[in-house]
Amino acid sequence: MSRRAATLTVASVLVLVLGMVGALLPVPYVALMPGPTSDTLGTDDKGVPLVRIDGQRTYPTDGHLNFTTVTYRGGPGGRIDLLTALRGWVEGDVAIVPEETVFPKGESQQKVDEENTRQMRDSQESAEAAALNELKIPIRNQVQVDSVQKGKPAEGRLKPGDEIVSVDGAPATSVSDVTGRVTRRKPGDPVTIGYRRDGKDGKVTLTTVPAPTDAKRPVVGIVxxxxxxxxxxxxxxxxxxxxxxxxxxxxxAIYDKLTPENLTGGKFIAGTGTITPKGEVGPIGGIQQKMIAARRAGAAVFLTPAGNCKDALAARPDGLRLVRADTLKSAIESINVLNGAKGTIPSCENR
Known part of the structure; x- marks a missing residue:
């Protein structure tokens, strides 16, 4: 073999080896994929209802009201390799996104999982409140300290579980009410917070400090x-x-179980969206993967937050009808129209 041929052979082998090694190097991206869907009117694999109501009359339900999920691969604790990322970019049901869109910088996978658990708990409570508000069933609201941030004025003064009852003497009726009263001040201003702990009332005056992300916004360090x-x-x-x-x-699902009419009319409806206690529906992430999961499960209708409509239209699976959901009330009305009631159904096309 000539020297030139030997050199080319060695170079080719080195390029191949380097390419293979490079393809297996971890990259700071996350692969999002369609996850399981679950029928909120049904039961889990142990036969336990996903939504169970005790102490109030409930009614039989039919059809499906499925929530959808997204699964992921990657993250700080186990990054995907370049080859997996490249393969995901060409697959239609996988989205490859920068790692920081799922795991904010400086946060561990455990921290993100804990935050997701907290968000799920809060969303369940908001859903319960939204359904009962829609049914005009009275409920009482409390503003509670969920966590206290280290190094902030509230550390050692307020505790998780404390009920906030007032801000500078004005009653605290909601989280937005409390945060609004605090943020109307300037960093360095004092604020007096009334709280209830273990059945006993107390007050604490805290000096506000600038928020980490906005020096003009005052905070005291409580979630x-x-x-x-x-x-x-x-x-x-x-x-x-x-x-x-x-x-x-x-x-x-809660609304359907508490009303004598069969909301779905036997239809397979899936959807997604955050909700506030007042019934306002908000956008979510991973809409493409959630629609794919819904269609694979058998859904023909997908309730879509208005803020996700553009992306949903661009990736809608065949046979899936997108119904825009602005509020719980509008979602209920749209389902009723699907079942023959008079009215129009808002769509993503006319958002």
Whole structure:
């Protein structure tokens, strides 16, 4: 073999080896894929209803109201390799996204999982409140300290589980009410917070500090959550699923179980969307993968938050009708129209 041929052979082998090694190097991307869907009107694999109501009359249901999920591969604890990322970019049901869109910088996978669990818990409570508000069933709202941030003014002064009852003497009626009153001040201003702990009332005056992401916004270092006192017990059981995006479907299931009419009319309806206690539906992530999961499960109708309509239209699977859901009320009305009631159904095309 000539020297030139030998050199080319060695170079080719080196390029091949380097290419193979490079393809197996971890990259800071996450692969999002269609996840399982679950019928909020049905039961889990142990026969336990996903939504169970005790202490209030319920009615038989039919059809499906499925919430959808997204699974992922990658993350700080186990990054995907370049080859997997490249393969995902050409597959129609996989989205390859930068790692920080799922795992914010500086946060571990455990921290993200804990936050997703908290969001799921909050979304369930918001769904319960939204359904009961829609049914005009009275509930009582509490503003509760969910966590206290280290190094902030509230550390050692307020505790998780404290009920916030007032801000500078004005009653605290909701999280937005409390945060609004605090943020109307300037960093360095004092704020007096009334709280209830273990049945006893107390007050604490804190000096606000600038928010880490906005020096003009004052904070005291507490994460708040709306908590509600319901007149009867509602249990939602979904295993280890996290995040807030099933709120709309939980609320619809609760509404359906508490009303004598069969909401779905036997139809297979799936959907997604966050929900507020007032019934407002918000956008979510992974809409493409969730639609694919819904269609594979058998859904013909997909309830879509208005903020996701553009992306949903661009990736809608064949045979799946997109119904725009702005509020719990509008979603219920749209389903009723699908079942023959008079009215129009808002779509993503005319958002």
């Amino acid at each position: 708040l959550a709306d908590r509600f006192k319901f007149p009867f017990k509602i249990d939602i059981s979904v295993g280890d699923v996290g995040g807030p995006s099933a709120g709309l479907m939980f609320a619809l």
